Amino acid sequence: MRKKTRLTRSSKQPAFSLLEACLAVLVTAIAISLSGDLLSMLKSFERQEQPVNQLALSYLQLDRFLKKGSDRVYVDLKNSDEDKVRIVKEAKGKVDKNYLLTTANHRNELVLSGGTGKGNMRLLRIWSASFEAQDGLVKISITEPNKNYSKLYLKLDKAPKDDEQVKSKEETKDQKNEQKSDDGKSSEPAKDASKAASG
Helix, strand or coil, rough: CCCCCCCCCCCCCCCCCHHHHHHHHHHHHHHHHHHHHHHHHHHHHHHHHHHHHHHHHHHHHHEEEEEECCCCEEEEEEHHHCEEEEEEECCCCCCEEEEEEEEEEEEEEEEECCCCCCEEEEEEEECEEEEECCCCEEEEECCCCCCCEEEEEEEEECCCCHHHHHHHHHHHHHHHHHHHHHHHHHHHHHHHHHHHCCC
């Protein structure tokens, strides 16, 4: 006769105890809390970094626009003050273009406007800005919408000196006078020869 074997559960099998279950719930709660804190920290970090990126992008956009296709870009110091900076862009064979770097929309945007009034290039949303113009350099002090304070330094070419412009104008006048005098001298011997032939 065969013995019937019964399958019975052994009391020695491991099972989750109440303490282990509480510990698992606690670890899960801590993990969820940490991941939520990490996510909110990353979002705030992204918000803080955005103005810096916008500031750098605006600077590059302005610098590339002014220097593209130009021989000289300089500050018109006579027509610049703390509210605006007039920038002159020279190119060979073309008419000089004047641009005005200023604020718009109740001083809440930094813009570059064309000298002909064709419109504005919006560069950056700001809280306020002030300008300082020097020969070859523009300093822009910016208060950002989140009240952070930044400075942009835009390096340009030196302005042509008035002496250079006067000298170049005098040289062109001297060259024209020399050409006229050369033409006059060459016509005088011809007149003398015609008088001698007739006399």
